[in-house]
Amino acid sequence: MRRNDFLSHVAWTGSGIAYTLSGAGIFTGRALADAAPATQFVQISDSHIGFHQPANPDVGATLKASVDAINAMPVQPKFVVHTGDITHLSTQAQFDDARAILSQLRAPLVALPGEHDVLGNDFKTYRTNFGIKDAEDGGWASWDDGGVHYIALLNVFNFEKMGLMGNDQLAWLKKDLQSQYQQTPIVVFTHVPLYALFPQWGWTTEDGASALAMLSTFDHVTVLNGHIHQIVTHVEGNIHFASATATAYPQPQPGTAPNPGPVTLPHDQLLHAIGYRTVRLDNGTAGIEQHSLG
Amino acid sequence: MKHFLIGLALLTLVPVLAHGAPASSIVTVQIRDYAYKAPAVTIHTGDTVRFINDDNDAHTVTSTDGLFDSKGLDTNGVWDHTFAKAGTFHYFCELHPYMKGTIIVKDVNG
Numbered sequence: 001m002r003r004n005d006f007l008s009h010v011a012w013t014g015s016g017i018a019y020t021l022s023g024a025g026i027f028t029g030r031a032l033a034d035a036a037p038a039t040q041f042v043q044i045s046d047s048h049i050g051f052h053q054p055a056n057p058d059v060g061a062t063l064k065a066s067v068d069a070i071n072a073m074p075v076q077p078k079f080v081v082h083t084g085d086i087t088h089l090s091t092q093a094q095f096d097d098a099r100a101i102l103s104q105l106r107a108p109l110v111a112l113p114g115e116h117d118v119l120g121n122d123f124k125t126y127r128t129n130f131g132i133k134d135a136e137d138g139g140w141a142s143w144d145d146g147g148v149h150y151i152a153l154l155n156v157f158n159f160e161k162m163g164l165m166g167n168d169q170l171a172w173l174k175k176d177l178q179s180q181y182q183q184t185p186i187v188v189f190t191h192v193p194l195y196a197l198f199p200q201w202g203w204t205t206e207d208g209a210s211a212l213a214m215l216s217t218f219d220h221v222t223v224l225n226g227h228i229h230q231i232v233t234h235v236e237g238n239i240h241f242a243s244a245t246a247t248a249y250p251q252p253q254p255g256t257a258p259n260p261g262p263v264t265l266p267h268d269q270l271l272h273a274i275g276y277r278t279v280r281l282d283n284g285t286a287g288i289e290q291h292s293l294g
Numbered sequence: 295m296k297h298f299l300i301g302l303a304l305l306t307l308v309p310v311l312a313h314g315a316p317a318s319s320i321v322t323v324q325i326r327d328y329a330y331k332a333p334a335v336t337i338h339t340g341d342t343v344r345f346i347n348d349d350n351d352a353h354t355v356t357s358t359d360g361l362f363d364s365k366g367l368d369t370n371g372v373w374d375h376t377f378a379k380a381g382t383f384h385y386f387c388e389l390h391p392y393m394k395g396t397i398i399v400k401d402v403n404g
Contacts (some may be wrong), residue, residue: 053350053369089352089366115389119354119366160358160391202391259328260390261351 040146042070042077042107043189044276045226046246048116049098050088055249055262056270059088063101063247065293066276076107077278078145083226083244084114084156084191086130090122095129102130113139114191114227115156140169142176148281149180151188155205163192163205163227170210177214185220185284192227193243195234198254203228215239220284228260230273231290242288246274268294318402320344320374323395325353325367325387330395338402342376354388355395363388380404 047063048056056062070080082102087094102109111130118126127139132152135141142151153173155163165173180186188194194208205211215221221239229246230253249262250273265273271294278289318340324331326348335343345355347367355364355373361383364373377383380401387393 051352055350089368091366116352116366119388120356120363159388160356160386162391200392261328261349 040078040148040280042073042080042276042278043083043224043244044070044080044247045083045191045244046085046114046229046248047082047098048085048088048246048248049101050091050094051248051262053262053264055264056274059248060097060101062271062274062293063098064104066247067101067104069291069293070276071104071106073278079108079110080105081152081189081224082109082111082130083189083224084112085116085226085246085248086111086114086126087117090117090119090125092125092129095125099129110141110152110189112152112189112191113154113156115159118156121158136172138166138169138172140172146281148185148187151176151186153188153190153194153211155190155192155194155208159202161206162199162202163190163194163208165205165207165211170207170214173211174214177218180218182217183219183284185281186215186218186222187279187281187286188215188221188223190223190225193225193232193241194223195236195241197228197232197234197241197243201254201260203254203260212236212239222281222286224279224286228254240286242286244277245290245292247276247293248274250274270294318342318376322346324348325355325393328353328387328390328393330355330393333394334396334398336398336400337377338400339378339380340376340402341399342374343397345373345375347371352389353393355385356388358384358386 044066048059051059086098110132113126123139132141140152140154153165155165157166158164192205193203194205194211196204216237219238223239223241225243228243229251231245232243234241251260252263272292275292277291280287320342321335321337322344324346347353347369350369352366352368354367362375367373377399380399383397385395
């Protein structure tokens with residue numbers, strides 16, 4: 001199977017496939033039955049609670065199905081990260097509905113905002129409901145666990161310029177990374193892709209190159225994001241990027257439609273295009289297993 | 295004929311008469327297919343622009359200068375904004391920033 005064919009296959013079926021990013025940017029797939037069980041964390045993304053269009057008339061149910069599946073894992077992950085767009089229009093009612101579901105997770109939750117969570121540049125409502133514990137004043141955070149340095153970056157400031165982190169956050173990131181050894185595995189979470197994945201649709205971070213320049217000096221860096229509702233992988237030097245599927249609905253592959261936006265599929269196909277993923281780190285390399293809801 | 299009707303629907307001027315005041319209008323801008331279907335609109339001070347979201351996704355009408363913001367406009371959502379001052383006002387969609395539009399407001403007495 002050619003690389004593009006495999007990407008497409010994973011993006012639209014997903015279920016039962018594990019893929020690992022190698023240092024050469026080549027990734028391999030295998031059946032889940034062969035996958036190692038040591039999940040370190042789980043990523044979910046783009047739940048869009050409050051969305052009520054034909055692409056998914058019940059986004060609460062598909063988020064709940066993801067939570068139930070994660071809770072049923074025999075070994076619970078160290079944490080679950082939600083990489084943004086928890087809500088569709090960042091209303092308190094939508095945050096309440098999202099919290100009612102996500103609070104059922106057995107594992108601790110780390111939730112980043114997407115641009116849908118901070119409409120009107122209002123970060124207060126997001127932070128009141130889902131702000132990261134012990135975060136910096138700007139809302140971003142880092143922590144160490146199991147020899148891995150995790151960083152949660154917020155790149156939905158000033159969305160007119162696509163994703164944006166801002167100078168304060170970049171200055172903090174520089175200082176944060178200075179305390180890390182070159183060999184320490186780094187895992188970065190963002191909402192919008194940190195690199196120019198498809199700027200025409202807003203799938204980029206205006207000042208992402210500055211962050212990537214800092215990260216490029218480390219041996220093992222994994223950047224996991226949401227926003228685009230599909231799996232796309234990319235490699236730049238030692239930095240491995242992998243965007244996630246949504247729990248709500250898929251979007252078109254870049255450039256295959258006039259616009260981004262919700263893609264309406266028959267229900268059984270929808271369930272195959274959405275879900276969550278488990279991540280484990282072996283010697284700094286992220287092994288990502290995609291789990292669809294269908 | 296169909297195209298003519300669609301064209302009419304994109305930009306609708308409705309004069310509103312107030313007591314003794316110059317007639318003001320309501321101008322409608324539809325949002326569809328991830329675009330403001332009347333991307334540049336010229337009105338007069340006191341006129342209102344009515345934005346109607348006919349798309350299957352949410353959008354916003356957000357001033358680049360922070361002067362106005364519809365916040366989230368869901369499908370079928372409607373938002374009115376009255377322009378009191380003359381000038382050129384650029385706006386975009388906070389959720390899809392490549393969506394852009396301009397309102398040119400001329401002084402009704404000018």
